[in-house]
Amino acid sequence: MKKSTRPATYGLMAEFDDPSAVVAAAQKVYDEGYRSIDAYSPYPIEALSEAIGVHSTRMPLLVLIGGILGLIGGYAMQYYTHAIDYPIIVGGRPFHSWPSFIPITFETTVLGASLAAVFGMLALNGLPEPYHPVFNTPNFALASRDRFFIVIEAVDPKFDRDATAEFLRGLGSREVIDVEH
């Protein structure tokens, strides 16, 4: 079953039980030159994301685009239906009653931005993703309780099964284990 280009394992996982320790360790892993890495924590730790080299999320840009599309779409919809496609006088108001169009335009703007935010986040995170190798390790269920993990993937050019494991052990982790595919 093994393909020739595929490494024997997914990578190595180090387990920690303190948030400060995992942040410090992640920083050292990144400083050492590893780039195909990830860290896992039961709650968001800004410093941990930064330590593994995540600085910008591109989410604000996505939301801005979603909002602008919603804004233009909402106003255009009302303008087209009332001023172009089916102009009809109601309440003595002009066909292009811009003050009346503002509330719906506002709602579609917020809707566009919110949909962009949620689905953009899921798409960029690659979710839903039912299977992932990290779930194969026995203690990983605790990543949603009180444990913190650092994973160095085998595809990283600097990865070396023994040297990397030794390096991870030196960072004060509880345990370092292989992650199977």
Place this chain on the structure above:
Amino acid sequence: MQRVTNPHDDVAIHRTSPPVIEPGHTFGSVTDKISALTLRRRTPIGWYIGFTLSFMVAGMLMMTIAYLVMTGIGIWGNNVPVGWAFDIINFVWWIGIGHAGTLISAILLLLRQEWRTSINRFAEAMTLFAVASAGLFPLLHTGRPWLAYWLLPYPNTMGMWPQFRSPLMWDVFAVSTYATVSALFWYVGLIPDFATLRDRAKNRVFQIIYGMLALGWRGSARHWARYEATYLLLAGLATPLVLSVHTIVSLDFAVSVIPGWHATIFPPYFVAGAIYAGFAMVLTLTIPLRRFYGLEDFITVRHLRNMAKIMLATGLIVAYGYMTEAFMAWYSANTYEEYMILNRMRGPYAWAYWSLIFCNVIVPQLLWVKRVRHSTVALFLISLVVSVGMWLERFVILVTSLHRDFLVSSWGMYSPTVFDWSMFIGTIGLFFTLLFLFIRFLPIISIFEMRTLVPQAQAQINEEKGQA
């Protein structure tokens, strides 16, 4: 994008106030205690009793709706001149109650009020269920709810479009956007907790269900970064959204020319009223909940006290609205405006007006007293009174404004029928049914956000501050 990162703003409060989480908790204890409420096999007997009662009341709603659909809205008491009555009163009341949920989850997050953490999940759920109850009323008031999709703009064989210059269309967009965004916000907040439940569940069925809902969440730091950014952005979007929703609800009335409805203060006044009623409902629900489920560690006196303060502040804005309405009615020198306010105070529905003043203006002044704010019993009672008062407010705005038409020949009176009552009470049953299901199957407190309040997490955050 740490949730609780503000280095200094709560320092002073910490010193003098009860904490937002009782001491001694760890990541593990927080996780286990909250997830146990959902995963523990034995469901308390009280839950069964509560659920059964609520479900029976919701059943009454189902029967009313069935009869309504078969017969028509003539079974309600509204008729010329009072064409809008219980349906719209209850719609506005429920939507208003929903707003506190969004306020707690979004605005307090933006203001970095960490005390929101233990009540936001619950409050958001309340929002969704309140919006669901609210949405029923205008839907059924259309008379032919199976044709409700006509309200949406889609190219059709009739070659017509919805009338976007009408505030009722604004309502369709506002409420559906609000329901969508609230559901997304709630679900996004639940994803990491679904992962927690997936990893804790012993039962294979629950493992699969929670696993599917968790979307494969694994707590990756790369994911968390985008997740936190999204959560904050959603909060930033939900804040103006919640204001816009009740603004648009108020515009349903204010853009008309009916005295008592056509007032420029309506948007902020309705928004304040919504938050006021909403916080009253949150208090009404959390006070018994924390007691029965032993959540005093997480929902502390500080939460109740802060909510009491918000209630007092919004209540005063609402009182300001009443005062301005009365003053301007006189100042306008407009006969109809003046008559409107005098009719409210002295007309056939004066009992409703003075009861609402008593419930919304007088009773809540007790909240100035510190001892009242610290007594759960007093808070519970006051919030019940405010809920009643806010319902009466909508009754007064709707009924007294309509029952005296411009022409004396079209004057009339309104009284609700038994079906008006069974619908209204039925939606309360629906609301509680959904709430009981939520309490049983989902974590009622955001587990991952509670972890950020644990001393160990705070130590890491403070360390970060020191190094920065």
Place this chain on the structure above:
Amino acid sequence: MDTTSYNLPPAAERWQTRALIIGVVALVITAVIAFFSGSLTHSGEAGVAQGEAAAAAHGSTTFLAQFFRSYLVGFLFVTGISVGSLAILMLQHLSGGSWGLVIRRILEASTRTMPLLALMFIPIIFGIHSLYEWSHAEAVAADPILKHKSLYLNVPFFIGRAVFYFVVWGALAYFLNKWSREQDHTGDPRVKRQMQNLSGPGILLFGLTVTFAAVDWGMSLEPHWFSTIYGMLVMAAWGLTAMAFTITALVVLSRHDPMSHVYAPSHFHDLGKLLLAFVMIYAYFSFSQFLIIWSGDLPEETSWYLRRLRGGWELIGLAVVILHFALPFVLLLSRDVKRNARRLVLVALLVLVARVVDWIYLIAPASHQTEGHEQSLWPMLLLDFTTMFAATVGLGGIWLWFFLRQLRQQPLLPIGAPDLDKVLAAATTSQH
């Protein structure tokens, strides 16, 4: 850190003198322009068909009317800084937070200008007949609506109410300042609670007084018109003015020792968010008012907007939308703009200018007889802008002189506040 060193930089003495000179000169310019233009437009409009009595009642073409209307714009703008600061000061006592501590002394100095504002109100009493139609007995006698309102809109009650407003604002400012000074000396934690306890009811009093002040000074310029949101609109306007001014003052101080070491980007970030909130709230209130009145389309209400959407005023309205909402809103969405003091101050200054334009838009058209006039009102409009901006600079300069005198009297940080150390520590670490 040496706590005695938080004093105004020496350069401030120069600013103070300059502000006073600019203020006095600008007021003189206002009077001079108003004098010449008043006589010019008066002769120019003599041929236009317009009832003599109406012209006298509205006084739209006389020197005094032009001067007092300009003065009123300046007065409402400057009062906004002080009274808005009072509200923000009470809000920060109630809510706590580091943003409040770093601006507290600026807010307090603004509130201590209340006696000066009370003095500045006196000319309005002399101008009452030029400004307010309801102050003319013959106009009231001829108009049943004015007769109805004369119970409220009459000269003695108008003056009495103004005195009451200033007493309330002055008393709130007096106690908050007195206790704040006490806190500096004693560091007594009870003082903090005392200030909180006053601030709750204080906000309530603020809301009520500002509402009626708004009706008196602004709304009653067009005595037939009414709008229930007007009081809240003025509260938001004043809060916005105060916020923008406070940010400007903070940025100026941050460029000089000793405060350059104290303020951190996070402080500006918080204040920028508040400025954004005020910009949005004001836009929300004014659009609500517009949409409701536009939709209702009742003659007694729409006349107010009709006057403001004709004869060139529609362009000013558009300018208000852009300068007062769109531009600051888009700029303040950016995190960089909020955290960078140099950029943030530009937005704050833009908001201050937009506030003056908006006050002109709210006040000036009241006395313009646009109905029945087909000719362009541009000459009149240009005149309004010149004299009203000059009057605002004039009153603003004098106010600034007094403000700087007040600011000098105390350390620029509340050195007795229990949480100050944390704020300073956070600020110094984040500068590294």
